Structures are given as structure tokens and as C-alpha cells.
Amino acid sequence: MSERTLLSSRQMATFVARGFLRLDAVVPDDINEQFLDEVGRPPQPGESVRALYAKLLSGSGIPTVAAGTPLADAYPPTSAVSRVLHLPVVRGAIESLVGPAPRFDHHFLHVTFPPEFYAARGLPNVSQHTHQDSTIDPRRAFDVQIMYYPHAVTPEMGGTRLVPGTHLRIVSEAAIGRYQNIRGQQHIVCPAGTLVFLHHGIWHGGGVNRSAALRYMFKIRINPTVRQQRLWDTSDLPNDHFEQRPIFLLKDAPDPNSVHTILTTPEPWFEADTGRLEYLNRIRLWRYLLGDERFDADYWLTRIENEPTASTAG
Amino acid sequence: MQQVIAFAILRRLMKRQQVLVLYLADSALDSHVVAWSQWDGTGRREHMAGDAEQPPYSTGLAALRDGWRLIQMAPLQPHAPGAEFATAYLKYEFVFEQWIDIDV
Numbered sequence: 001m002s003e004r005t006l007l008s009s010r011q012m013a014t015f016v017a018r019g020f021l022r023l024d025a026v027v028p029d030d031i032n033e034q035f036l037d038e039v040g041r042p043p044q045p046g047e048s049v050r051a052l053y054a055k056l057l058s059g060s061g062i063p064t065v066a067a068g069t070p071l072a073d074a075y076p077p078t079s080a081v082s083r084v085l086h087l088p089v090v091r092g093a094i095e096s097l098v099g100p101a102p103r104f105d106h107h108f109l110h111v112t113f114p115p116e117f118y119a120a121r122g123l124p125n126v127s128q129h130t131h132q133d134s135t136i137d138p139r140r141a142f143d144v145q146i147m148y149y150p151h152a153v154t155p156e157m158g159g160t161r162l163v164p165g166t167h168l169r170i171v172s173e174a175a176i177g178r179y180q181n182i183r184g185q186q187h188i189v190c191p192a193g194t195l196v197f198l199h200h201g202i203w204h205g206g207g208v209n210r211s212a213a214l215r216y217m218f219k220i221r222i223n224p225t226v227r228q229q230r231l232w233d234t235s236d237l238p239n240d241h242f243e244q245r246p247i248f249l250l251k252d253a254p255d256p257n258s259v260h261t262i263l264t265t266p267e268p269w270f271e272a273d274t275g276r277l278e279y280l281n282r283i284r285l286w287r288y289l290l291g292d293e294r295f296d297a298d299y300w301l302t303r304i305e306n307e308p309t310a311s312t313a314g
Numbered sequence: 315m316q317q318v319i320a321f322a323i324l325r326r327l328m329k330r331q332q333v334l335v336l337y338l339a340d341s342a343l344d345s346h347v348v349a350w351s352q353w354d355g356t357g358r359r360e361h362m363a364g365d366a367e368q369p370p371y372s373t374g375l376a377a378l379r380d381g382w383r384l385i386q387m388a389p390l391q392p393h394a395p396g397a398e399f400a401t402a403y404l405k406y407e408f409v410f411e412q413w414i415d416i417d418v
Contacts, residue, residue, distance in 0.1 A: 127363045161364040169401045178335065179404065180351035180363045187364065205363050269348040272340040277401050 004091035006233035012096060013262040016285050019167030019199040026089050027193030032150040035080035035218070038062060039109065039150075042214050045120040049113055056111060062218075065104055071222055074104040081107075081218070084148060084195075093197055096232035097144045098224035105143060105221035112158060112206055112215040127158065128206035129177035133221075136172050140288050141228055143200040148218040152192045157215040158207025159187040160196070165267035167201035168281040176203060184268035229291040247298045259286070260297040276300070328418050330355035334382055334410040336374050341390055341406050343374040349404055356414050374408045382410035 007021070015021050038061035043052040062081070065074045071094075075082040084090055094102060118125040133145065153159045163182045187207055188196060198204070200221070209215050237259075245260060254261045263282045266275050279300050287295050296302045337349035347369040352361040371377040378384060386409040 124360065126360065127365070130363050158364075169403075171402050176403065177363075178351055179337070179349050180361060181366050181369070182337075182349040183347075183369070185364060185367075207364050208362065271338075271348060271405055272345070274401050274405055277399050280399050281401065 003088045004095055005088045006092045007096035008233055009236045009259060010257055010262065012232045012289065013259040013286065015097065015197070015199065016289065017262050017265060017282050018164040018267070019202040020162060020164065021093065021197045022188070022190075023089060023093070023195045023197075025191040025193045026087065026195055027084055027148070027150070029192065031080050031083045032192050034083070035148075035150040036216070038080055039216065045117040048121055049117055049123075052113070052117070053111060057109060060109065062107070062109060065107065067105055069104045071102045071104045081148075081220070090146075090195065094144070094146075094222065097197060098222055098228065099226040099231055101225055102144075102222040103225055105223050107218065107220040110206060110217040110219060112209040112217075114209055114212050114214065116212075125208055125210075127161070127208040129174060130161070130163070130179045130182070130203050130205045131174045131176060132166075132169075132171050132201055132203055134173065134200060136170060137200060138170050140285065141224060143221055143223050145198040145200060146220045146222070147188070147196040147198065148220075149188065149190050149194045150192060150216055150218065153188060153190050153194075153215060154211060155187070155189050156209075156211040157189075157213070158209045159189045159215075160204060160217060161185055161187050161207050162196075162198070162202055162204040163269065165270070165278060166203035167199035168278065168285065169201065169203070171203075179203075182269045227291075228289060230289070242294055244296065244299055244302070263297045264300070328416060329413045330357075330416050332356065332412045332414055334370065334377060334412075336369070336371065336377060336408045336410065337404040338374050338406040338408060341388075343378070343384070343387070343408065345406070346373055347371060356416050377410050382412055385409050385411050
């Protein structure tokens with residue numbers, strides 16, 4: 001096995017709370033250049049975007065891979081994607097999230113075309129509706145989607161839009177398409193070689209590209225083949241991890257690096273009541289990853305699980 | 315009478331609907347906006363996903379006071395047994411409209 005850098009507990013807790021982990025510029029330029037070479041030359045405007053897309057995909061050097069293939073067998077060893085997946089930081093993130101031998105689910109080259117491609121056909125150039133990938137998925141186990149940005153993404157290019165903290169909401173794919181803007185939404189404007197690891201449930205959509213260049217994003221979905229339990233570097237879990245701390249009436253700001261704080265930090269879009277349900281669901285996911293039902297953060301689950309059975313009757 | 319009806323129909327034809335959907339933090343119209351969407355039947359503006367970082371109004375009440383007409387609010391539903399902690403779609407949806415004169 002090659003070298004890998006596992007995620008820390010803080011990174012894992014952040015993934016549990018927010019549903020994504022962004023690693024800027026972790027892929028070296030030579031791999032980025034190799035990937036763009038393997039994708040092939042950008043098409044010229046004129047034909048329909050759908051036809052150009054088909055031409056781009058069929059002409060690219062990215063292989064077709066059967067769903068369910070071991071990820072380790074999905075790409076030729078010298079290909080750019082294989083080199084990305086073998087970077088220590090990428091191996092470590094994958095192993096921390098879905099284990100050492102995940103399955104390949106699917107991949108896709110997302111290309112967002114500049115306005116002239118739409119203007120040439122008299123079509124509107126609009127962003128992609130907000131959606132959750134795949135279909136209704138109520139599992140506690142989760143898949144990971146890796147988004148790879150082989151070139152710098154500028155604000156004019158739009159970037160992928162994602163809404164932190166939405167991943168634990170059980171919705172049906174494009175049913176959320178009517179939500180145009182959500183407080184706290186992020187646009188992935190990033191340097192070349194950036195990777196974003198997503199929980200499969202996060203709400204997202206492609207931003208509109210108003211630049212003169214094509215925007216590329218390569219996405220790989222992978223499935224765990226083992227129970228996702230303590231797969232990350234747990235050596236930094238503090239000794240008081242299972243202890244409760246004062247809540248509501250506080251005299252000092254809570255430690256922002258504490259797992260408890262990370263799991264109970266709201267997103268700007270949280271509704272007053274369901275924001276609390278988000279905390280419960282995050283804590284349940286953290287329990288699942290720890291493999292320990294004793295964990296709680298700020299008493300949210302302990303309170304509602306308290307059903308005493310002891311009797312004062314003699 | 316026919317002239318009055320014809321005039322009313324003509325007036326209607328010269329108007330287009332704008333729709334504003336605000337998602338609020340709780341069921342009160344004066345709670346703050348957490349998400350929003352707009353569609354403009356006049357064709358003057360193309361709203362789309364991800365096109366704004368700040369909502370057009372801070373609360374639903376602010377939209378009312380600016381002349382938007384509330385036409386629907388999400389009902390409060392009891393929680394299904396066994397699914398009390400499930401989260402899914404945004405819960406407090408308020409739909410507003412305006413009718414805008416257009417040149418025909």
C-alpha cells in the first residue's frame with residue numbers, strides 16, 4: 001500500500017456536520033495538465049451543446065468503467081485520474097471516508113460551456129437547478145463523490161454551487177429544483193488541482209459559465225465496502241470526548257475545534273426548529289462512525305432518550 | 315357592460331405575473347428569510363439558481379410591506395410517527411405575487 005494521510009477527527013466531524021471537505025490545489029500541475037490533455041481539445045461553438053458534449057466524451061481518453069468495479073482497477077495506472085487517486089492526501093481522504101477498498105460507482109466529465117455556445121444556437125445560458133444526486137437515499141452509510149477541478153475556476157466561470165449542511169436531508173433528486181438561492185450557499189471558485197469530497201446527499205448544482213473558456217469538473221462516485229467505523233486517524237480524539245459540557249448559559253465562547261462545537265454549529269439556512277433536528281442527525285452519524293451509541297453533543301440526544309425505568313415503589 | 319368586460323380582459327392581457335417564494339426560519343411571516351426564488355413573467359429578468367447571495371427581503375413581512383401579495387403559505391403538518399426527526403424539504407414556504415403592467 002502506498003503512503004496515505006488519513007483525515008483528522010476535526011476534519012471528519014466537519015464532514016459529518018457540513019457534508020463536504022475541500023482540499024485546494026492538492027493535485028500537482030503536471031497531473032492537471034495530463035488530465036486536460038487526456039480529455040482532448042475543446043470543441044468550437046456551432047453545434048448543439050448536447051452534440052458537442054457527446055463528441056467531447058467519445059473523443060476523450062477517460063475510460064468507460066463498469067459500475068461496481070473495485071476503484072483500484074478502474075483506471076490505467078499511468079492515467080491522470082489514477083495518479084490523482086494515488087496522491088497520499090487523496091488516498092487518506094478516501095480511506096478515512098469509505099475505507100481502503102471502495103467500489104467505483106460511476107464517473108462523469110462535467111463541462112460547462114461559455115455563453116457563445118448557447119448564443120450560437122439561440123438558447124438561454126442558465127445555471128443548473130439545485131438537486132441531490134441519485135435518488136431518495138435514507139441510509140446511514142454514505143457514498144462519497146470526488147469533484148476534481150483540473151484548472152483554476154474563476155468567479156466568471158460560475159463554479160459548482162453547493163449548500164453546506166444539506167446532506168442529511170432526505171429528498172428526491174430534482175424535487176428541490178425550485179430552491180434558487182439558499183443562505184450560505186458556496187460557489188467552488190478555486191485554484192487548479194482542487195478536490196472536493198462530498199457526502200452523496202449534499203444539495204448542489206452547476207453554476208452558469210459567463211467566461212470565454214470551458215469549465216471542466218470530473219466527478220467520481222465511490223461506495224464503501226466496509227462498515228464506516230473509525231476509519232480515520234482517531235489519535236486526536238480527546239479524552240473528554242464522551243463528557244458533556246455546560247450548555248445555553250455560557251461564560252466563554254465554545255472551543256471551535258471541539259467535535260461537540262463542530263456538530264452543533266448551525267448553517268445560515270437552518271430553520272429555527274429543524275436546525276435542531278440537523279444537530280440530532282449529525283450526532284447520530286457521528287455515533288455511527290464512532291461505533292459507539294454513548295456519544296452525545298450538548299445533550300441533544302440524551303434528553304430525548306431519557307426514559308427512566310427505575311421505580312420508587314418498594 | 316360588454317365594453318367593461320372587454321376592457322378588463324384587455325387590462326389583464328397587458329399584465330404579467332411575478333412570483334416570489336420566500337422560505338422563512340419559522341411559520342411566522344415576520345421571521346427571517348433562509349432561502350428564496352423568483353420568476354418573472356414579464357421576461358424583463360431571468361432569475362436562476364445561485365444568482366444572488368442576499369435575499370430581496372429580510373422577512374416575509376418586508377415583502378408584504380413592499381407590495382407583494384401573499385397567495386400561499388405552507389401548512390403546519392403533524393410529524394409522522396417514526397419520522398419525527400427526519401429532515402427533507404424546506405418547511406416554511408411563502409408564495410407571493412405581483413401583477414406588472416407591460417407594453418403590448
